[in-house]
Amino acid sequence: MPTTDTAIEQPPKASGNAGERKSSFRTVSLDEVNRLYSPADVAQINTENDIGSPGEFPYTRGIHASGYRGKLWTMRQFAGFGTPEETNLRFKYLSREGQTGLSVAYDLPTLMGYDADSPLSEGEVGKCGVAVSSLADMEALFDGIDLEQVTVSQTINAPASVLLAMYLVVAEKQGADWKKISGTLQNDILKEYIAQKEWIYPIRSAMKLVIDTFEFCTEQVPRYNPISVSGYHIREAGATALQELAFTLRDGIEYVDWGIRAGLDIDRFVPRISFFFNAHNDFFEEIAKYRAARRIWARVMRDRFGSSSERTLKLRFHTQTAGVSLTVQQPLNNVVRVAIQALAGVLGGTNSLHTDSYDEALALPTDRAALLSLRTQQIIAEESGVANTVDPLGGSYFVESLTQKMEDGARDYFERIDNMGGMVEAIEKGFPQREIQDSAYQYQKALEAGEQTIVGVNKYQMESTGTEVPILVIDESVRHHQLERLQQTRDRRDKQAVVRTLDKLRHAAEAGDNTMLATIEAVREYATLGEICSALRDVYGVYEEPAI
Amino acid sequence: MAQAERKIRVLVAKPGLDGHDRGAKVIARALRDAGMEVIYTGLRQTPEMIAAAALQEDVDAVGVSILSGAHNTLCPRIVSLLREQGMKDTLVVLGGIVPQEDIPKLKEQGVAEIFLPGTSTQDIAKFIRENVRPRE
Numbered sequence: 240m241p242t243t244d245t246a247i248e249q250p251p252k253a254s255g256n257a258g259e260r261k262s263s264f265r266t267v268s269l270d271e272v273n274r275l276y277s278p279a280d281v282a283q284i285n286t287e288n289d290i291g292s293p294g295e296f297p298y299t300r301g302i303h304a305s306g307y308r309g310k311l312w313t314m315r316q317f318a319g320f321g322t323p324e325e326t327n328l329r330f331k332y333l334s335r336e337g338q339t340g341l342s343v344a345y346d347l348p349t350l351m352g353y354d355a356d357s358p359l360s361e362g363e364v365g366k367c368g369v370a371v372s373s374l375a376d377m378e379a380l381f382d383g384i385d386l387e388q389v390t391v392s393q394t395i396n397a398p399a400s401v402l403l404a405m406y407l408v409v410a411e412k413q414g415a416d417w418k419k420i421s422g423t424l425q426n427d428i429l430k431e432y433i434a435q436k437e438w439i440y441p442i443r444s445a446m447k448l449v450i451d452t453f454e455f456c457t458e459q460v461p462r463y464n465p466i467s468v469s470g471y472h473i474r475e476a477g478a479t480a481l482q483e484l485a486f487t488l489r490d491g492i493e494y495v496d497w498g499i500r501a502g503l504d505i506d507r508f509v510p511r512i513s514f515f516f517n518a519h520n521d522f523f524e525e526i527a528k529y530r531a532a533r534r535i536w537a538r539v540m541r542d543r544f545g546s547s548s549e550r551t552l553k554l555r556f557h558t559q560t561a562g563v564s565l566t567v568q569q570p571l572n573n574v575v576r577v578a579i580q581a582l583a584g585v586l587g588g589t590n591s592l593h594t595d596s597y598d599e600a601l602a603l604p605t606d607r608a609a610l611l612s613l614r615t616q617q618i619i620a621e622e623s624g625v626a627n628t629v630d631p632l633g634g635s636y637f638v639e640s641l642t643q644k645m646e647d648g649a650r651d652y653f654e655r656i657d658n659m660g661g662m663v664e665a666i667e668k669g670f671p672q673r674e675i676q677d678s679a680y681q682y683q684k685a686l687e688a689g690e691q692t693i694v695g696v697n698k699y700q701m702e703s704t705g706t707e708v709p710i711l712v713i714d715e716s717v718r719h720h721q722l723e724r725l726q727q728t729r730d731r732r733d734k735q736a737v738v739r740t741l742d743k744l745r746h747a748a749e750a751g752d753n754t755m756l757a758t759i760e761a762v763r764e765y766a767t768l769g770e771i772c773s774a775l776r777d778v779y780g781v782y783e784e785p786a787i
Numbered sequence: 788m789a790q791a792e793r794k795i796r797v798l799v800a801k802p803g804l805d806g807h808d809r810g811a812k813v814i815a816r817a818l819r820d821a822g823m824e825v826i827y828t829g830l831r832q833t834p835e836m837i838a839a840a841a842l843q844e845d846v847d848a849v850g851v852s853i854l855s856g857a858h859n860t861l862c863p864r865i866v867s868l869l870r871e872q873g874m875k876d877t878l879v880v881l882g883g884i885v886p887q888e889d890i891p892k893l894k895e896q897g898v899a900e901i902f903l904p905g906t907s908t909q910d911i912a913k914f915i916r917e918n919v920r921p922r923e
Contacts, residue, residue: 347803347804347805347855348804350804351804353804359804359833360804361860362803362856362857362859362860362861363803363804363855363856363857366855366856366857367805367855367856431806435806435807436806436807436808436830437804437806438806475807475809476807476808476809477809477813563809566904566905567884567903567904567905568905600884600904601884601886602856602884602886676812676816679809679812679813680812680813680816680817683813683817683908686907687907687908687909693905696905697907710886712886713856784829784830786829
């Protein structure tokens, strides 16, 4: 590495690009890649301060000294479709096959805070995830699953506080101790306005709800991560790797700012903030992104917020392979893409991983496809040998140089966003949204010009037979099943108690009090998701997207 | 040509609850670059809102983007609302995640073409250009 005093070898001078396959070589993010990387490319990097050792500041090489030699990453497949009963069976199936954590995908009505019987839910119930309208659904979802023993990740954002409340009440009914519950709530509302766009309330009210969950969990559910700050959707919306990194970490900074302003102790709540990144096709670019993420977070927590607590400085993250990279054409090719992407996540030091299934450009995964994607992780973990040593790519001229480039680029974005007044202001101005749209369009143009290759799509195409793999079909019987349970729930509950608890929630929201306890009380009385969200809509209003 | 050609007008529409608008926005921009006038509805439009916008904007084509699996419910309704309000020739195309089995039925119900992931935006522009009915 470059800190020795031996003469630094100069990179060989490229004499044009005669004889090379292409006029320029670019990453998936359309970033130029040099012919060769050498000590000159890492001359500015200080081995000790910038790269360091695993388990030590700035954690470039990982947050654990022993890497995966101690414990493998958590294999956490995202699952959810149809009824809670069907999803419950999928959870149990994957757990039997060696999955080590659960992750719930909710359907669109649930993500938007509508019940299955809302007219807006027609055609969508149980389609993109599992349908959950009330505590009764949540009880069916986790039937026979001990919530003290398993960690569950819930992908839910605008109505996250309500689903957290349902989860806690189910745990309580099982006799579990909230102090022993661990798991993760996605609850990242900023990325909804930036990318995924499943919002309900205006940004600042939505941020207040997020802070309510931080405050509540810090006191009552101390082992639970009340947020997973998510770059995944930012990337899927078309961001480059750098934009994913920069916007996600800047979102994280925004949550820390808001938490501190609400009077929370940084070293109590920040250690429970987790992150979620995408793993796209460009192997080294992705690895550099994860390594840079840890280093940037550690430095920002120390230098910007003045923390010296190790738990605050360590960035922990989940990775999911890139759904957007999967192709309808020749779907089995997706098995290979997923394996490469998963390997990047592992070499980048992910703490948990979801591998997509080969059929996901067609529909939600079948049992068989989901099993193969879990097996992909198991093969990487137990056959490939990559988990036998810590950060095997540390010190690579290319990887370290890319890692540094990621850090520098992210800091430029931070400066631009800080100058706008912060992330909420930047989103209100449409800044990250525009940046991402531009990148998405540039990428599409590069594909159509043949500058980027997608095997089976713009190169090596074949006639489609139309029925290459079986797919999962979700029919309208799911909706009928859900409507029936919802009606039974509405008939059986104490209606006055529902009205009373919803009023109490409305008052808490109006007064600016923490809404979590009132939400939990309403959930206990089987107030539905739609009713609870409507109570909050009455107080907060709804968000309108600015034209971009 | 002596006369300025009327530009093809396209409504890009995103019905249902899904917020994934990458595709809709990329297509809107690509069609504009291909010389068409494009109106984007924004997110979460009901079939009624889409049909009303199509009439008001007097479009030649409606491009619907759906990834959520709700296409069998939403598309036929959009087509029949357009036809009910007299837009007999308005071309309706669909882009998104659509299983092969659903395609023949959607076509029977009046969707002119279904573009699956991986389709080039140039192919979509070409299809629209070749299939919109010329107006008097």
